[in-house]
Amino acid sequence: GAGVSQSPSNKVTEKGKDVELRCDPISGHTALYWYRQSLGQGLEFLIYFQGNSAPDKSGLPSDRFSAERTGGSVSTLTIQRTQQEDSAVYLCASSLFGTGASYEQYFGPGTRLTVT
Amino acid sequence: GNSVTQMEGPVTLSEEAFLTINCTYTATGYPSLFWYVQYPGEGLQLLLKATKADDKGSNKGFEATYRKETTSFHLEKGSVQVSDSAVYFCALSDRTNFGNEKLTFGTGTRLTIIP
Numbered sequence: 379g380a381g382v383s384q385s386p387s388n389k390v391t392e393k394g395k396d397v398e399l400r401c402d403p404i405s406g407h408t409a410l411y412w413y414r415q416s417l418g419q420g421l422e423f424l425i426y427f428q429g430n431s432a433p434d435k436s437g438l439p440s441d442r443f444s445a446e447r448t449g450g451s452v453s454t455l456t457i458q459r460t461q462q463e464d465s466a467v468y469l470c471a472s473s474l475f476g477t478g479a480s481y482e483q484y485f486g487p488g489t490r491l492t493v494t
Numbered sequence: 495g496n497s498v499t500q501m502e503g504p505v506t507l508s509e510e511a512f513l514t515i516n517c518t519y520t521a522t523g524y525p526s527l528f529w530y531v532q533y534p535g536e537g538l539q540l541l542l543k544a545t546k547a548d549d550k551g552s553n554k555g556f557e558a559t560y561r562k563e564t565t566s567f568h569l570e571k572g573s574v575q576v577s578d579s580a581v582y583f584c585a586l587s588d589r590t591n592f593g594n595e596k597l598t599f600g601t602g603t604r605l606t607i608i609p
Contacts, residue, residue, distance in 0.1 A: 381537075382537075409594060411594070411596075411597075413597070420599060420600070420601045420602065421583065421585075421597075421599035421602070422599075423596050423597060423598070426592065426594040426596065428592075428593065428594065433592035433593070434592040434594050434596065437596075469537070471538075473595075475593075475594075480526055480545060480587070480589075480595060481595075482540050482543075483540075483595070483597065484540075485530075485537045485538040485539070486537055487536065487537040
């Protein structure tokens with residue numbers, strides 16, 4: 379079946395512009411995660427969605443970052459007024475969810491964001 | 495907070511050599527431990543996992559044992575192949591108060607196998 383897909387695969391933007399990154403999770407996966415992979419910080423958790431709500435936003439680095447999820451499916455990560463330090467690969471992952479159970483997170487190919 | 499420390503790369507080995515990539519962790523709870531692999535041009539894939547102390551995860555000839563006493567989860571393979579060239583990430587997950595399993599990753603180790 380289809381895996382996690384992300385778009386665009388590459389995005390180059392000018393400092394100060396807003397960008398939107400999209401994630402299509404695996405059908406039926408209620409849990410969705412965003413991570414960031416950058417040279418300086420490695421792989422970091424950003425935000426977690428359960429259905430359409432985001433109970434854990436603890437990894438968002440600033441209020442320029444926001445995310446939403448609609449229909450329990452597609453998620454969009456928005457970065458406003460981009461800065462050069464936002465340059466990174468943004469990864470999305472999805473998984474099943476169950477109280478007390480542990481489920482594998484399946485990762486998308488990522489969006490490489492370059493802020494010039 | 496939780497953290498994962500893994501062996502700095504890059505690591506270059508000849509085909510059929512023995513591989514060890516060290517990984518140690520710090521966690522307040524009882525995390526699950528993982529090795530993820532990222533092949534060139536591809537996304538992160540789960541390689542193996544262990545959910546409790548003394549568990550051994552294994553896949554594709556790779557093994558790692560959850561050692562609580564040394565807080566380690568070292569990745570090993572007896573005979574590497576060129577196709578094993580990739581970046582390997584050690585990670586732990588801990589269930590948060592929000593119910594999610596947040597992954598904390600090591601910095602990654604780039605492995606190159608030469609024929």
